[in-house]
Amino acid sequence: MKKTILLAGWLLAACPAAFAQTHYLENLKLENQQVSKTGSRVTVSADIVLDEMELNRQQSVRLVPVLVSADGTRQQELVPVLIEGKVRSKVTDRKLALGELQEEEGMIRLKRANGEEQTVAYQAETSFAPWMVNGRLEVRGYVTGCAACSEGDEVMAAGSILPYSEPTFTMAPAMQPAEEEVKRRAENKSARLEYRRDSYAVLPEYRTNRAELDSVQRSFALLKDNPNLTVTAIYITGYASPEGSMAYNEKLSQRRAQTFADYVQKHNKDLPKDLWHVSxxxxxxxxxxxxxxxxxxxxxxxxxxxxxxxxNDNIDACEWKIRQQLSADDYRYLIDELYAPLRRNDYRIEYTVRNFTPEEARQMLEVRPDLLSAAEMQRVADSYGRNTDAYRKALDTALRTYPDNVALRYNVALAAVDAGRYTKVIALLKDTQDGASLNLLGVAHYKSGDKRQAEQAFRRAVQAGYAPAEESAAKVKEALELLGK
Structure with a gap:
């Protein structure tokens, strides 16, 4: 019993702090702390200031910087720093000399000189992993006593690392389509009448001519009877198929065009003669x-x-050669199937459309959107309020009517961005050359996860004259550098 008491007393004398709570990290300071990413590597550097740390001579503190994910589920330990008291440092030196202990690779080891200024210039590297973004740096301290026994662990929060937030991008507001001073429209159609051989007389009751002529008259009636329209010109152009000589067919197409024009004029006497043009x-x-x-x-x-x-240029000879080479059946196919559609009179009816009130335009959008201007359609859409289904529906109709209108295409794409339909935006703008539209394309690519395509689109927007895209391109470049995607 006496020996046991003496042994316990010796242990207490040798390790006076063995059973005491330690608080070394609260006296440790980190200065010039930096966590940076270059390529696929992350570098952590800091000055570890030990000036106020009073380390017991029998103890050691193992400092382990640790990168921790934002949710705490992932971590990466870095090269440790071992700080030893005076006696503990000597013990370690002796063990190393005797081969009883091996130096941990990369570890920084130093002896603490209590009461003196002492700073560790720390730097360590590790491979980057996406989970590190918006993570944090911790310094964990593991205190060991004289008999290599643990005397407590400490953790010091050292701040956030690799901060990143989704960038916001500048987007041009909705564009206003240009106004049409005069809304000019035209109907382009063909009349394929059948004629007796070598004839140019219009015969309404011959074969299918009645149905064809009725269709022509309906085209004129629809325009003449619409109070919103004013017919301004009619152009009739005659064509012939290649049977016979070019000179003969020239005269034949002229005569058929003229007789067709005469027939249509006779049934549309309310249209002034000076509107008609025949070629x-x-x-x-x-x-x-x-x-x-x-x-x-x-x-x-x-x-x-x-x-x-x-x-070459001898069409008559070419047509004759083709005829000579073909069998009777093939030539009949040529005459009936290939030549027949070429015997026709094309007609073009040009007209103007009056402007509509907002309420009239709403109704017209449902039945005759082609009679509205792009600007009128935009006003209809705006009347419903942005970010509404009616707004988007009106713009979709407008774009179908005017597929080449840059402003309408941009506005449809902008509405799709607001609705989170980025695939639609990319499909709409993939061939655009407009600066603001290219910028919007960059936003859509970024939101859909393709940052490299986004940067390219922003760069093209700058080249096309949309200056705000320069900042957007820089934000994407920063994201690419940080996230490595």
Whole structure:
């Protein structure tokens, strides 16, 4: 019993702080702390100031800087720093000399000189992982006593690391489509009448002509009877197919165009004569070439295409050569299927449309959007209020009507951004050359997760003259550098 008491007394004398609570980290300071990312590496540096730390001579403090994820589920320990008291340092030196202990690779080890200024210039590197972004740095202290026994652990919060927040981007407001001083419109159609051989007389009851002429008259009536429209010009152009000589077909197309115009004028006497304009083109050779190109199931197609390729400028000779090469059945197919659509009179009715009140424009958007200007459609959409289904529906109709209108396309895309429909935005703007639209495309790419495409779009927006995209490009570049994506 006496020996046991003496042994306990010796341990207490040798390790006076063995059972005492330690608070070393509260006397430790970090200065010039920095956590940076370069490429795929993260560097942590700091000056660890020990000036106010009074370390018991038998103790050691193992400082382990640790990178911790924002949610605390991931961590990465860095190179440790071992700070030893005077006696503990000597013990470690002796063990190292005797080979009883090996120096931990990369570890910084020093002896604390109590009462003196002492700073550790710490720096460590590790591989970057995305979970480190918006994480934190901790310094964990593990105190060991004279018999290598643990005497407590401490943790010091050392601040956040690799801060990142989703950037906000400047976007141009909705554009206003240009006003149309005069709303000019036109109907372009074709009348394919059938004629007796070598004839140019319009015969309403011949074959399918009655249905064709009725269709023509309906086209005129729809425009004349609409009080919102004013017919301003009618253009009729006659065409012939390549049978016969070019000179003959020139005259034939002229006569057929004129007789067709006379017939239509007779049934539309309320339209002034000075509105009518008649012209003719002779053989529609280009139309014939296109017809052959589309006749994929025709056995003679390749033979005819070869003849066309070799005909040079002598169309009459070329047509004769084609005729000579074809069988009776193939030539009949040529006459009935390929030549027939070329015998026609194209007609174009030009007219103007009056302007509509906002309420009229709302109604017209549902039934005849083509009679509204792009600016009128935009006003209808605006009347519903942005970020409403009616607003988006009106703009979609407007863009279908005017697919090449830059302002409408931008506004539809902007509404899609507001609704989080980034795939739609990318599809709408993928071919745009407009600066503000390219900037919006960059926003959509970024929001959909493609930061590299976003940066490219922002750079193109700057080149196209949209200066605010420069800042957006810089934000994306910073994100790429930090996130490595």
């Amino acid at each position: 003719w083109k002779g053989e529609d050779w280009d139309g014939f070439v296109a017809q052959v190109e589309q006749a994929e199931g025709w056995p003679a197609r390749a033979k005819v295409q070869e003849a066309i390729a070799q005909c």
